[in-house]
Amino acid sequence: MKEDMVELLWDGLLQTLYMVAWSSVFALILGALLGITLVVTEKGGVLPVPRLNRVISTAINGVRSIPFIILIVLLLPLARLIVGTSLGPTAAIVSLSIGAAPFLGRIIESALREVEPGKIEAAKSVGAHPLTIITQVIVPEALPALVRGVTIAVISITEFTAVAGAIGAGGLGSLAIRFGYQRFRTDILLGTVLLIILIVQILQWSGDYIARSIDRKRYKSG
C-alpha cells in the first residue's frame, strides 16, 4: 500500500461519478424520447405511426447488437466533433450516452407497456389529448416500474463506464487497467473494485427506496 493510493482512487472515483451522472442524464433524456415514441406510435397506440415505430425499433436493435467496446470506438469521431477530443471523461460521456440510450429506450418502453390499456381508454373516453394521456396517464401510472428500470440502466452505465476506462476514458476502470493490470498494483485494483461495488449498491438502494415510497403512497403497503 502506497501513499498515492488514496489520491488516485479519489480522483478516479470523482471522474467515474462525473461520467456516470452526465451519461445517465443524457441517456435518460434520449431513452425517454425513444421509449415513449415506441409506445405511442405503435399500431393501436395513442399517436399511431407504425412506420416510424418500425424504423426506431430496427435502429435500436442495430445499435444494441454492437458490442459496447466496439460502439465506443465507432463513436469516437462523434465525441471529437462534439467536445473536441476523443480522450478523457467528457469524451466518454458522448459515447456512453449514445451507447446506453437504446438500452434505456427499451427499458422505458417495457415499463410503459405495463400500463393497462383500460386506463388509457378511460382517458381517451373523456376526450384527453394524446400528449395529456402520455404525461398525465401513461408516465405517472408507470412511475414505479420506470424508477426500477432506470435504476438497472444507471447501474449498467456504471459498468460501461468502467469498460470505457480501458480505452482512455479515465475513472476507476482506467485505474484498474493502468495500475492493477499493467503495474501489478493489487491494492489499487482491489480499491477500484470496492468503490464500484459501493456505487452500484448505493444506486440500487436509492432506486428501490424511491420506487417503494411511491408504491407505499399509492398502495399503503409493500
Added chain:
Amino acid sequence: MIVVRELNKSYATRDGKVSALQDINLSIKKGEIFGIIGASGAGKSTLIRCLNRLEQPDSGSVEVAGTNITELKGKELRLARRRIGMIFQQFNLLEAKTVYGNVAFPLRVAGFSKQETRERVHDILELVGLSDKLNVYPSQLSGGQKQRVGIARALAVEPDVLLSDEATSALDPQTTYSILELLQDINRKLNLTIVLITHEMDVLRHICVNAAVIEGGRIVENGPVEQLFYRPESETAKQFVNIFNYYKDANGAEKAAILR
C-alpha cells in the same frame, strides 16, 4: 339522442376477417336507460365502443346528440367524447391519482378553472356518496366505491350520455344493486341518457325500459324489457329468461330480497 344506422364492424385477425357487428340499427331516446344484452362474444362491447369511437366502425353512422361521431377527427372527436361519459367493468381508475385527482382529470382536460374543478368534484362526489374519500387512492377502495369514482369521473363534465360496459359485473349482488340505484337516481336527477350493457337479466329488469338483444353481431330483438321477459322471441332472450327464472326459483327468498 343516439341513432345508429347500418353499422358494421369487423376485426382483422390472423385467420382473416371476423365480423363483430352486422347491420346494426338502433335508436335511443333522450333520458332513457337502454339495455343491451347478449351472450359472451355477441358484440356488446364492440357496439358500445363504437358509440364513442374507441372502436372504429367499418361502415354506417353513429349520431349522438345530433353529432355524427363516425365522421369526426382529432380535436372535434375529443370535444364530442366529452359529451359521452363511459364506465367500465374493471373501473380503469388511475392509480397514481387520488379520488379527487381521478374525478378532476376530465375537468382539467376540458379546461375548467381550479376553482370550478374543485366545486364540481365536491358536488359530484357528494352525489355518488364518496365525499369522505377525497384524498384516498383507488387501491384503498372497495369495488363498489371504485365504480362510484368511475361514475363520478364519467359524469364530472355533465355529459349527455353515459355508456356502461358491464359496470356491475365485477361486483357482488348488494353492491350491484346500490350502483344500479345510483344510476337510476342520476338518470332521474340529470335526465341523463344511459346505455347499459349487461349479461344479467336482473340488471335489465331492474332499471331498463327498453333493450336490445344482440346475437352473433346482429340485433335480434329490440323493444320494451317487459316484452323480452314475457314474450321473448330470440334464442338468446329465451335462454336468458330461462336462466333467470331457474335461479329465481332456486333461491327465491334471497333473490327477492335483492330485487325487493
